[in-house]
Amino acid sequence: MIVLSLPREAIEELTERSEALRAHLEEYRAAPAPPRTRHGEAAIEVASGHGGEPVLPGTFVDYEASPREYELAVTQTILRVHSRVADLYGEPMDQVEQQLRLTIEEVRERQEHELINNRDFGLLHNADLRQRIQTLGGPPTPADMDELLARRRKTRFFLAHPKTIAAIGRECTRRGVYPAPVEVEGRRVHAWRGVPILPSDKIPISPTGTSSILALRTGEDDQGVVGLHRTGLEGEVRPGLAVRFTGIDDRGLLTYLVSAYQSAAVLVPDALGVLENVEIAR
Template sequence: MAEQDNSNLAVPALGSSAAYQLANVTKSAPQFDSLTPRWITRLFDWKGLETGIYRLNKVQEGDTPLDILCSTGDTSNITEGFVDYSTSPREYVLNSISTIINVNTRVSDIYSSPFNQIQEQLRLAIESIKERQESQLINSDDYGLLKNAAASQRIQTRNGAPTPDDLDELISKVWKEPSYFLAHPRAIAAIGRECTRRGVPPQTVQLFGAHFLTWRGIPIIPTDKLFVDGHKNPKGQAGKTNILLVRTGENKQGVLGLYQTGLPGEQSRGLSVRFTGIDKQGIGSYLLSLYCSVAILADDAIGVLEDVDVGNYYDYE
């Protein structure tokens, strides 16, 4: 009797689609592509306010920096008088960045393992608010660094691309203990190209466990909140942006971040989270509010290099 050949017959086995139904899936928390390190809020000096208002008192100066005494007479070559103050100082009122997060209680009750749905919603909303805060610190018409820098502290690039000469001139505007440059990552790449082209490649320094390029020992901090042609995430084509040089700290008459203290439901500096209740449809609501502003204590605390050409990615391939 001939023996049967089974070599070409498929062997029955459990399929992957069916097996998948019994498998545990390891899940990540929601990833937020737009998040950034937000170096600016880490580098600022911050001052807490009791009432949400900061009055920036200034000396009423004369024609020269040394001409500040209001003389009342000259007795034996000794000038007598007093140092006068401005009678109309600027007041900064804290800006509010707020949002409301709604979560269906049925969803949070049933679908909160392994990640708590309410906590994840609040975490992502807080991250979004803090990204908005950093953008406002630079771009707010009311108090942002870019819009409120003095006209005398603004300079133009010589040839479009940011050169060592441009950076040196910016330092000459903020020469009293400058703290750091702020620039879009593409502007920093352009700085590296131009400096290397001239044979003076930038050195690096380590801060917060990260490495930054420097110029004249001053760190160059990246932020995508200094837009290129008005966009946060521009494509590779050429565009224009600005580079800032900042001096920080109240004792240095620099830039000072402001926030509200003692908030109900305070989660972090100037940020509160408050549960506002559940409606008849079972929707729970949470109010998130962040109060902040920034004061430029002296005109020479910030300088702006304008019309910086970041170049075209494809020109350097």
């Protein structure tokens, strides 16, 4: 509540200049006082008929006047294959296709690194400060995992370095806790309270042997973490990834430009949480 107080002299000066204000104040003074009740009691007024609509307090939702704009980062590489390994006259180019497949996999690995570590949009650098927590004693204990899980609804998965996942297993075994694994895309993976713990070697390990564990709620419908990419690219082979043949040079090398566009957005702060300074060496 905000209260504005004025000295009597200021009020008298205002009412002298405004007939409407003076009449309003006199009407207020003449109105009967509201009923007084003792502490713990309530005054109830019963009336019949329609006495007008009650005045309800307004509700205002915060919004960003200048919302953040995400620029897509690009990962590019050039594949060169000698024309001796490919038939350019209509036969299947198995060797070129395999080289392209391996190149695309390398680009995907780089994309994963950027989505986690990029200073502008990477998950490790875009978690809200209120969603960053520390371990109780260093190693990732069951209590630490519960604290990380409890800070958001519908956590889809945890993300951790394989060595960190091994440390979680050791701490659970030490306390006689044996979480049941779950199946993800046909593979059994470690889990905590039914939430899969997915491995990623792109999460860094510090020189002192500490790392981080990420917890994510994903999807636009759940106001989670969403991936961003560009569609409608020339030569698009996968969403946000394009392969373009750029020609043959004078040495007989076929040249392909492989481009991938990516970014990530955390739609609301509690969609992403990080357990920091997790000791994995103990």
